[in-house]
Amino acid sequence: MAEDIANSFLNDFARTKQGNDTIFSCWARYQEAVAQGNDAVNGTIGALLENDGSLAINQTVDEFVRNSPPIEIAAYAPLKGLPEFLDFAVTLTLGDAREELESIGVCHTATASPGGSGALYLAAANYADRGSKVLLRNRHWGPYDGFLAGCGLGIATYPLLNESSGLDLESLKSSLDELAKSQGKVMSWLNDPAHNPTGLSLSSQERMSVLHAFSNAAMANEEVGFTLLIDAAYHMYAKEPHGWAETITDALHDGLEWPANLLITFAISISKSHTVYGLRAGALVTIHPDQSVVDRITTVMGVTGRQTWSASSRLAQYSVAKIHSNSESGAAWSDEKNRLTQLLKERRELFIESCKKFNVPINPTHDGFFAWLEHEDPHSIVESCASDQVYLVPLNGGVRIGLCAIPLGQIERVAKSLGKALGE
Ligand SMILES: Cc1ncc(COP(=O)(O)O)c(C=O)c1O
Known part of the structure; x- marks a missing residue:
């Protein structure tokens, strides 16, 4: 009854919004277990914690x-972002390949956004026709569904992996062909490197295959606009943070003709790279060989930001740009980021080893x-682990293990609990 009254105010899309975010409710469950005095393991949240359980904070940024x-705290930022921050966002996206790409005529534009989510x-909001489908891998970050639905977009998926646990290139190609038959624009989101929820990163060869799949599809369908979006939310913690820019550079050197109807765009998040999750900073960085294309995109994205959140946080943009304007503070940030990457590496290596020991097919x-x-029944696995006081997240098609939150000393316990759950 109460719901009926609420529904009289809510539009059809609002009515589809249900319940708590799964990840946050799993985290709340872990916190409740700790409050009750349990020796619980937190594998729930997507923030990087030190081995003592405190939030990892890059001290240079702080x-x-x-x-x-x-x-710089009180004033608005310019609507499209502080110019120094936008320049840094391009470098954070393209790394050392930036200069080379510029010299071979690749143009870029960046718009500041509240986090990677804003990007x-x-x-x-802009790169796909309302009512069309955006191509994702079947395992993807849950909020994608909501961002897309909120913009009137549907979803098409292809498998995360093929039968030999590599990129499912054939499915990607056929999905692109299929969508191009019925849509005037085809956009695909790819969270790479360091995919959430799996930690998967494409190899350089796989990146090259993906790039060619998009450029071939664009060449075969000249009247369709193709957008490849790389969600780089975690790229600074990957072994090849700028792998995409390097692959694009290599492909162009090897003679790839960039089709005019192919756009490549990067959703950049400062949340994780600079451990400022709450300051809400990020950028959408778009590249294309035609300056007039990127100029038009600059306007469209600036207007969209203005009409959605006004300007993004100035403080985050200012401080990040300031850090990287100076080689000493830039190096201090980098040292700390490397320490945090090492923390993740140690946990991942131990987890992989422990999973072998306990026969967990991660x-x-x-x-x-x-x-x-x-796993086809992720809830049963998560429940079984919770009975061992190991808290993980059940998602569509499997269980997410938040290595970012689990202290090194508790990693083996997680693998053991998963092994036990699988044996039940
Ligand atoms: C895959 C992925 N993309 C983008 C984001 C955006 O992060 P934020 O909006 O906090 O910068 C996240 C954050 O968890 C993520 O996991």
Whole structure:
């Protein structure tokens, strides 16, 4: 009854919004277990924690944020973002390949956004026709569904892996062909490297195959606009943070003709790379060989931001740009980021080893915050682990293991509990 009354105010899309975010409710369950005095393991949240369970904070960033002048805290940022931040966002996206790409005529534009989520929203709002489908892998970050649905977009998927646990290139190609038959625009989101929820990163060869799949599809369907979005939320914790820019550079050197109807865009998040999750900073960085294309995109994205959240946080943009304007503070940030990457590496290596020991068939996992156990009944696995006071997240098709949150000393216990759950 109460729901009926609420529904009289809510539109059809609002009525589809249900319940709590699974990840946050699993985290709340872990916290409740701790409050009751249990020796519980937190494999739930997507934030990087130190081995003592505290939030990992890059001290260089913290220092620059705290010492920012009052005007940089209080004032609005320019609507499209602070120019120094936008310039840095391009470098964070393309790395050392930036100069080379510029010299061979690749143009870029960046728009500041509230986190990587804001960048994904900018893409959803502008790069696909309402009512069309966006191509994702079948295992993807849950909020994608909501960002897309909110922009009137549906979803088509292809499998995360083929039978030999590699990129399912054939399914990607056929999905692109299929969508191009019925849509004037085809956009695909690919969270790489360091995929959430699996920790999977494509190899350089796989990246090259994906790039060719998109450029071939674009060449075969000249009247269709193709957008490949790389969600780089975790890229700075990967072994090849700028692998995509390197692959694109290599492909162009090897003679790839960039089709005019192919756009490549990156959703960048400062949340994780600079451990400022709450300051809400990110950027959508788009590249294309034609300057007039990127100029038009600059306008469209700026207007979209203005009409959605106004300007993004100035403080985050200012402090991050300031850190990287100076080689000493840039190096201090990098040292700390490397320490955090090492923390993740140690946990991942031990987890893979422990999974072997306890016969847990985890998915390939290479970089970043997570690992993944594919399973048709993830809830039963998560419940069984919870009975051992190991808290994980059941998602569509499997269980997400938040290596980012699990202290090194508790990793083996997680693998053991998973092994036991699988044997039940
Ligand atoms: C895959 C993926 N993309 C994008 C984001 C965006 O993060 P934020 O909006 O906090 O920067 C996240 C955060 O968890 C993520 O996991």
